[in-house]
Amino acid sequence: MRRLALLCTAALLAVVVCMSATAQAAAAWPTVRQNDRGPNVQTVQYLVSAHGFATTADGIFGPNTATQVKAFQTSKGLTADGIVGPLTWGQLAITVQEGSTGDAVRGAQVQLAKHGYAVAVDGQYGTGTADAVRDFEGKHALPVNGVVEADTWRELTGNSGGNHSLPIPRASAPRSEYDDPHHDYPAIDLQVPTGTDVFAVTGGSAFPIGGTTSSCGLGVQVDGSDGAEYRYCHLSARAMSGRITVAAGAKLGDSGNTGNSTGPHLHLQIRFGGALRCPQAMLLAIYDGASVPTPGQLATSGCSN
Template structure:
């Protein structure tokens, strides 16, 4: 998981955390931005937005973050960006305004492959809430149209952004969260809290349910050393794992109803996500096919360690080679609209001994963190329109 941050003197930082082991694997400090950011939010692996205390908005383009951190910055707007916090959910940019108390939403035309937005690509200002948001202490997006925040009173809060002048508020915890300087989330219900100079990992089993009963502390990443004033994680880069299985998409990209939905004409699952969404292997195994043809378009086929054959179709790009060995949750590509797809989506299929199986029960078990059924026990009918 990628984390960008800024120090009090304006220097940009970059860190990585292995979300499976919850250990920090990298930290880099770059040059001074020329200002100490008032807000900082990550759009993708090499694009960050930052604002100044005077209300200017900059796009920060990362040149390298391997062994050193380099960047360039572009002024997108010289005024008007007076938010206390900004956060990005993969489609929308959210910010709260202390002077008015509003929660605002902007549409950002940018995808996970690193497209750089100009000022004209951050449009359609919508007021989600007209008051009550000005004094939020932290703000982060945990799923599409779902935000998590802390208040000055110490509450942990969830907001569902329904649309213009419409939101749903849930108190996840009534107190004890007031010491958090930053909250950041990268998907799958995994989120992090920075308290003083420590960083802690937490798990929300279902970020969209409005309940704090399923939030648990996971691990202390570091007891000290996190001195950044702002921290932001790259969205949709953590995939939920369940033993030897993992969801093919970050939970911030697809919810439970998506995994439960019927397919149109045969056993399978179509998961409608924007082009450039990270795709991961459901089960570890060996890549037995990488193609770019026919209805599937760009596709990956994996002989799973559980004996089943897993197929994934309509990629925009593939990040794994034929013959490679993969683990559950390992990225295999970016979703797209190739082949016979009419809309951007990921097609998933599971076969045992050449027979198509309904993947919904297996995907829902992973989502719910329940024991995963054997692929041979999956139904062969009842999961597509022709049999309903």
């Protein structure tokens, strides 16, 4: 009886592992709607523009974007609700590949940047973009052909594995920066020059914290959709003045040296379940394109001197 129970447990584990592997391989299209912000909004704006419905690609889903999305939906015989769900994504996604140019390429490049690739959003699908796409495809169980077709678009924009971003541009720091211990308590300091873009690691509700006289300096807190509280400190400027909803990869501000700081750097700390967590394992997984641990899986000690 005991032996049978163990066997069942093993079988159950295999099924669970199998299911999670399948879920990771096929991300779902995200739902993007009015008042959303971030790279998925920008991609929608670029793709709607590429279909002839010119929209400013500012990453903010305002009334003008909604109007253009509805016009696009009408042109495709879709329900004109202004909400970009699976059916609308299916019509929006334009296959782009080496040699392609224009807004659809920019839409893909925004996604590659969100996933940490050092790709310029210039609308030119050159070898750099193709290399990044191939690397992404290889890490997400997609055919490695360097072509952004529907499956690649869905994986790039989707919520499974696509809902994390490095907190700074990939080119701003080497991998070795992300495993450094913090000086006293669980957190991480990333040494970057003042003015470096600071991005939301996960989506959630973002709002200003601190101030020039506080130890955090000019800070931003994101109450993450994963239940954790993320704090970004010592900024030189914040991207919001009140509470806004952000997606992973949305710009939160510019790094700096404000507050209790002895040199330009970004301080990031994650609080979950009433304790500060070590961000290092999460950031390294994002950097590597590996499966990202949940906040609850992060250690509460071992990452400080």
